[in-house]
Amino acid sequence: MLLPGNKKEVTDFAADFARKVQAGQIDSLKMVYPQIEDADSIAVTFVADSLRVDDTDKEGVYNVSYGNGVAVTVRMDGDGRMMVLDSRGLFAYPKEKEQFARKTGALNGDLTDVEKAKRMVIVDLMAEDIYSRYSDKRKNAIVNLGLTITKDIMFMMDEGAGHYTLKNTTDRPIKGSEYTVTWEDSYIGSGIEDTRYRTETGKDIPANGTVKFPFAFTGHAGSSISKITMKELSNEEFMAGYTPVGNEYEAYVKEHGDEVSAAGKKLSDGPYHIQGKLGGKYAVHITLDKGMKQGSYYYDKMGPSARLELKVLDFNPKTGKLILEEHNDKGQVTGTFTGTLSSIGFVGQMTSYQGKIYDFKMTVTE
Structure with missing residues (x-):
């Protein structure tokens, strides 16, 4: 039963909690609701x-209840100390x-914010x-x-026609702007052999469809x-043009059990030892020092000395x-790794200083 005194204390606590949310006082909020740090951001308005x-x-x-779709569950201990259990x-x-x-x-089902936060971490991995x-x-x-x-054609000087499919x-669907076609033009005659190359922008191709590129000869x-x-x-x-079918999350969780189990668990500040391949070709070893401020890596082909x-x-x-x-030995920026680290792996992309992109899905070895 909610006693009158308790109701006033809980009401005052809830009002103060909302004001701190509005003011963005995260450190203070974490003292009464530790899981709040799991959110990308927080927001609540109330009268x-x-x-x-x-x-x-x-x-x-x-x-x-704050009357606007936001609600929290509060526990009051015997000494009057209050904590937010969920929201x-x-x-x-x-x-x-x-x-x-x-x-x-x-996000199917009636999820609390804590449950939602765990799923949103998995959504990043799934994406x-x-x-x-x-x-x-x-x-x-x-x-x-x-x-x-x-x-x-029947004679050498006749002009024929055809197309490549x-x-x-x-x-x-693939837009023409997403690819280029390189042609090899060859000429043989009067003792001359000449080959030249030209590149043209592609043409739109529907999903699982075809397109023709005509040529003369x-x-x-x-x-x-x-x-x-x-x-x-x-x-x-890619994600801007991606159309989900609706069961991606369920399929991902089923296929990546270990990775999903590790998701949402707060990572340590290192050290980490990671190995894998860039673009599926170039084997590397990455070391991230304790404190997660710096590290190093080398290509297996070159060895640790490089x-x-x-x-x-x-x-x-x-x-x-x-x-x-x-960074190279001159301190110049020569590449960037962007991805998601978990206790079992590191997934993302490496972009070289030349602008080339290499996908990777590496393993945390220890």
Whole structure:
């Protein structure tokens, strides 16, 4: 039963809690609600008259509603000390991130903020995984099905016609601006052999569809497609055009049990020893020193004596967000690692000083 005295104390505590949220006093809030640091951000607005305190079936535990979809569960100890056990509607996330989480099925069910925060960490890992799979498939997204002659020739000076057919092997439309086609133009005649190359912007190809690239030829000259080059889409560019099917979260959790179990657990401040491959080709070993301020790495082919220095630009021990900056022996920035670290792995992308992007999915070895 909620005694009059208790109701006033809980009401005063809840009002003070809301004011501290509005003022962004996170350190003070963590003293009464430690899990609040799991949120990307927090927000609550309320009118004092709308604040309501109700009993629960547990002694000393009360539900507080702020009348705007935000509620907290408060426990009062025997000595009058109060703590927030959980909340709903208090933790806030970027609009695009929350929409993606809902569309992938990550936020199905009646979730508390603490439960939601754990799932949002997994959503970050899932998004990286979706992009990584897409990047791997994108490397061979367009295949050349070969040429078709539509008008043949009888004499050397006649002009014939034909086309090459390119197929999109993915279930996502590919815009012409996303790739280029390199032609090899050859000429043979009067004792002269000449080969030149030219590049043109691609054409839109529907999902799992095809597109034709016409060409003309004679008995002396002809053209063939020698290379198809896909433009690297950034994670943000890809996710902006990605349409979830609705079961991605469930499938990811089922496939990545160990990784999911590790998600949401606050990471230590090192040291970490990580190994894996950049772009699936270049084996590396990364060491991050205790304190997560710096580290180093080397390519297995070169050995430990050829270490490159790493500077930790950003590290969030709760979400695992990690950004590393590579420096050469002259102190110049020569690359950047951006990804998500967990107790078992490091997933993300490495961008070289030349702008080349290498996906990676590495393992924490100790």
